[in-house]
Each structure stands twice: as C-alpha cells, then as structure tokens.
Amino acid sequence: MEIGCKSVQDRSYRIFLEWDLLRHARSLLEANEIRGAVFVVSDKNVFRLHGKTLRAALRDHTVHVWLAQPGESSKSLNSWRRIHAFLLNNGADRKSTVIAFGGGVIGDLAGFAASTYMRGLDFLNIPTTLLSQSDSSIGAKVAVNHPAAKNLIGSFYQPRFILTDPSLLSTLPKRELAAGVGEVLKYGVIADPLLFEMLYEKVEDLMSHDRVFLEEVILRCVRTKIRVVEEDERETGLRKTLNFGHTIGHALEQATGFKMLRHGEAVAWGMLAAGWLACHRGMWETSEFSKLQSILFRAGSLHPLARATPAGVQRALKHDKKRTGKTLHFVLPVSTGKVIIVGDIPESEILGALQFIFNLASSNSRH
Numbered sequence: 067m068e069i070g071c072k073s074v075q076d077r078s079y080r081i082f083l084e085w086d087l088l089r090h091a092r093s094l095l096e097a098n099e100i101r102g103a104v105f106v107v108s109d110k111n112v113f114r115l116h117g118k119t120l121r122a123a124l125r126d127h128t129v130h131v132w133l134a135q136p137g138e139s140s141k142s143l144n145s146w147r148r149i150h151a152f153l154l155n156n157g158a159d160r161k162s163t164v165i166a167f168g169g170g171v172i173g174d175l176a177g178f179a180a181s182t183y184m185r186g187l188d189f190l191n192i193p194t195t196l197l198s199q200s201d202s203s204i205g206a207k208v209a210v211n212h213p214a215a216k217n218l219i220g221s222f223y224q225p226r227f228i229l230t231d232p233s234l235l236s237t238l239p240k241r242e243l244a245a246g247v248g249e250v251l252k253y254g255v256i257a258d259p260l261l262f263e264m265l266y267e268k269v270e271d272l273m274s275h276d277r278v279f280l281e282e283v284i285l286r287c288v289r290t291k292i293r294v295v296e297e298d299e300r301e302t303g304l305r306k307t308l309n310f311g312h313t314i315g316h317a318l319e320q321a322t323g324f325k326m327l328r329h330g331e332a333v334a335w336g337m338l339a340a341g342w343l344a345c346h347r348g349m350w351e352t353s354e355f356s357k358l359q360s361i362l363f364r365a366g367s368l369h370p371l372a373r374a375t376p377a378g379v380q381r382a383l384k385h386d387k388k389r390t391g392k393t394l395h396f397v398l399p400v401s402t403g404k405v406i407i408v409g410d411i412p413e414s415e416i417l418g419a420l421q422f423i424f425n426l427a428s429s430n431s432r433h
C-alpha cells in the first residue's frame with residue numbers, strides 16, 4: 067500500500083506499507099531513483115537480525131554500514147559526530163543516500179545526521195519497531211538529545227520515502243512491543259475512538275503479533291499522523307495534540323536519566339497522569355479512563371517506576387522545553403477521540419496526578 071504525505075515546498079514523501087516489503091525492496095529503490103552509494107545507519111540488534119535481508123535488497127548499490135549501540139543513549143551529539151566522520155571517511159557526496167534502519171532512536175539520529183551533512187543528503191527511513199512504524203518515522207522531526215533535555219538539538223527533515231514492513235516486528239522483544247502500545251494508544255485517545263475500542267477488545271492479539279490486527283493498527287495510526295502533520299508540520303497548533311502523555315512522559319524520562327524507561331513506557335505513564343487530570347477536572351468519563359488503564363496494564367506497557375520520585379519528576383517538569391514562560395501545557399481528553407490543550411493547571415493538581423501514577427506503579431509491583 068502506498069500513502070502520500072504532503073509537506074512544505076516540494077518535500078512531500080510517500081509511505082510504502084506492506085508485509086514482507088523489505089524482501090521486495092530492490093525494485094522500490096530502483097523505481098524511486100535511489101542510485102548512488104548508500105550509507106546505512108542501524109543498531110547492532112536490528113542489523114544482526116535483519117541486516118542480511120537489507121543487504122540483499124541493496125545488492126545493486128555500494129553499501130556502507132555504521133552501527134550504534136542499541137538504546138536511547140545513542141541518540142547523542144557524539145553519535146551524530148561519528149556518523150559524519152563515517153560519511154566523510156567513506157566518500158559520501160551529494161548523490162549519496164542515508165538509510166535509517168531501526169527504531170525511533172535510529173530514525174531520529176540518522177535523519178538529523180543526513181539533514182546536516184553537506185546541507186542535506188537524501189534520507190530513507192526503514193522503521194523496525196511498532197513505535198517507529200506507527201509514529202516516529204512520519205512527520206519529519208529528527209533530533210538528538212542534549213544532557214539538559216530530550217530532542218533539544220534537531221530539525222525538520224523529510225525522508226525521500228518510508229518503507230514500512232510490519233513483518234520485521236516478529237523479532238521485536240515483548241517489552242519493546244508493549245512500549246509501542248503507548249504511542250499507538252495515544253492515537254486512539256486523541257483522534258480515533260474505534261482504534262481505542264479495538265485495542266480495548268483485543269490488545270492481546272497485537273501482543274501476539276497477529277498479522278491482520280498489527281497491519282490495521284499501524285495503518286490507522288499512520289493515517290492519523292499524516293492528517294495531523296499535513297495540517298501542521300511545524301507544530302504551531304494541531305500537532306501539539308500528539309503530545310498527549312508527553313509532558314509527564316518526557317519529565318519521567320529526564321528524571322530517570324533516559325535509562326530506566328523506554329520512551330513508549332514513559333508516554334504510557336504520562337497518558338495515565340493526563341487521563342487522571344482530565345477525570346479529576348470532570349472533563350473525561352472515568353469508565354474510559356479505566357479502559358485506558360486496562361489496555362496499558364494488559365499490554366505490559368506500565369514498567370515499574372523504581373527509583374523515580376514525584377519530586378524528581380516535578381523538578382524535570384520545570385525544564386520542559388515546550389513550556390511557554392511559566393506555563394506547562396497538558397493535552398487532556400474531553401471525550402475519547404477529542405482532546406484540548408490546557409495550560410493553567412496548579413502544581414498541587416499535577417502532584418495529585420503524579421501521586422496517582424506512583425501509587426499505581428507500587429501496587430502493580432506488589433502483584
């Protein structure tokens with residue numbers, strides 16, 4: 067299946083989504099005029115499992131490979147510098163293509179490196195996690211982290227195209243799949259009540275890699291994300307709704323040094339905190355909030371919060387880069403499929419939401 071995503075100026079791109087697509091990617095590359103040398107940026111897990119299939123698809127090209135250590139800590143200025151050295155040492159020029167082959171970490175890192183080398187090389191994204199196939203590969207945001215804040219150094223850079231092959235998820239560890247449910251469920255709450263209901267009915271099918279269900283879930287998320295970023299690529303309005311669960315999610319990641327929680331797990335806890343705020347304010351039905359909890363619990367997305375504390379998260383919130391002046395913004399549901407942005411929540415209420423998730427985390431860990 068081929069889906070277009072309109073972008074600014076002439077930088078629109080297409081998403082090719084199909085089971086087993088990587089095995090048949092050679093003709094896709096040819097048809098899209100990917101010709102010169104290709105520079106693959108991947109991580110050690112992904113390349114060990116799927117590098118052979120990628121190499122077969124790239125057999126008409128001169129291929130250079132750079133591998134990161136798996137995990138968030140590779141999304142750094144240090145990796146970005148090393149990728150530039152790899153490009154330079156292997157003779158990358160303006161006709162070269164950078165291929166991101168991995169999850170959201172690799173997509174963000176390789177895209178940022180491609181956007182900054184020689185004022186921008188062609189970039190192709192092959193996402194390999196649920197989170198990156200359903201969310202992060204689309205929308206042109208690329209970045210690396212700074213010790214002071216996540217995604218602080220980055221840009222908007224559109225890929226030539228995105229090749230999404232859900233069969234690659236068959237090797238994804240359960241914890242990573244469950245983390246992806248965090249971002250997927252976000253689309254249900256902000257824009258797609260049917261997706262929310264489907265996940266409530268059978269999130270277990272997704273966790274057991276049911277092919278039909280996986281494809282449908284990814285496609286629904288992709289469609290919503292495209293609709294949002296086509297209207298507001300630069301995040302001046304509608305795109306802000308994609309931050310549902312991210313205000314507290316980012317603070318949790320920050321407070322735990324980007325090591326303890328996967329991004330999707332932090333978002334899952336952040337969505338529960340935002341859901342609690344919405345219910346506390348009488349904006350969202352508690353029965354829907356209970357369903358949100360049930361889906362995340364059954365998927366296994368609620369990883370223990372162990373060493374983090376509500377006070378530590380509050381400190382991290384003070385450094386939120388999306389603050390406007392002193393105001394923190396929260397995306398809160400008013401019904402399933404519809405959210406609003408609220409900017410005047412007192413600290414005591416935020417603390418209430420944090421206490422709710424920390425209590426839940428400690429009772430989960432006792433069971």
Ligand SMILES: NC(=O)c1ccc[n+]([C@@H]2O[C@H](COP(=O)([O-])OP(=O)(O)OC[C@H]3O[C@@H](n4cnc5c(N)ncnc54)[C@H](O)[C@@H]3O)[C@@H](O)[C@H]2O)c1
Nearest residue numbers: 111136137169170171172194195197202207234237238329
């Ligand atoms: N650019 C955006 O719009 C956007 C949106 C959401 C999230 N993000 C970013 O995405 C990142 C998180 O991405 P992620 O959850 O994909 O994490 P990730 O890239 O770290 O991948 C998670 C783990 O899964 C492994 N893995 C990946 N694909 C695999 C496969 N097919 N089989 C086996 N193992 C595999 C990786 O080696 C890694 O250990 C965060 O940095 C977040 O900030 C970006």
